[in-house]
Amino acid sequence: MQINIQKLLNGFHLADLRMNGRQGVCLKSLDNLTNKNDFLQEIKNQLKFRGKKSIAIYGITKNQTENEYMMVMNYAEYGSLRKLLNNKFEELTWGKKHSILFNVAYGLKNIHEMGLMHKDFHSGNIVNQNLTKSYITDFGLCKPVTLLKMIQKKFMV
Template structure:
């Protein structure tokens, strides 16, 4: 069993936080591999890189409990590994952790351990306005913020690999963050996962080449962004009226895409279609999308 002790340093300023530091822990949601809780962190995160004394006390956080993770290793804590790699390489924040600075990526403060099950819980901020599903809007400036997050991830050669509206969080009307980097990995990293036939994600947001056994690339994330553009345009999830089954996968691989049903600007529709092109190399780069939005 992997033993965690108070003060164990993981990456940068992210450490193990004793579970008794959290109060008012309340269950709020459940995913395929985790349970989500809201809590109050009594001491709160450090707000100054140079001093542990400056903290945001009684800070609202989310505790993401990874199911059956009591024997997890550091290698398997992939969300923290990816965040560490990102924080070390992103040029605008390579010497400081400023909680008011928005790089459009959800912050990760560290981990704790649930005392009964011994499962690992990742500590991250609580976003008051929920995810994109609960906050669909025609404010296309927010869409530009979302692609900014993807630009930042891709700039340090990291793939998201699970990019959908449920992983886009709103602190308020002006602050958007990309989260849930649990499936993310370096674009140059090759693991056994790439050799098996298992695919992870929500079918309507997954690029057709993934269903055909090809590797994830940055262009796979771009396909997902095209679906998010459609969701912004219509207020519905792509293929909301279809079962997410093998039949849908086959049709997506054959070129099926959500219908264009609104009077969105022609340039917007064309960019969206470029993003979900069946040929990965014909999809734009994240930086190109940012410039066009």
């Protein structure tokens, strides 16, 4: 799906953008410092985890004015887990906290079952659609476990 970036740049708020009138999306851009291969690997990893407690990715688009590629992903209304805990801690019952923890643990389980390690796992890379629905995101540093073991073995004395 191609999104008209010009409309976004001319004052649309990402939270207001809807796909087919139903779904808010956000855009993650490839900045000039990021390796394009890493960006493509992140997209591939993100697609592997579709429906497995990771944020949904819908495709990629290009910002013509900045000449940069962007991932089109599901919009998480409550932002990162860090933000949720800072802003809504009093509203989180033990049941809601349990649900968040279950979602995160289930997401990590799926990553590890695919033979991968996240390598950048922290509360800023967990996003929340509501007070209980949490998803892991940012798979840019995600690597196969076997590759990591080989690298560690090579540099061990």
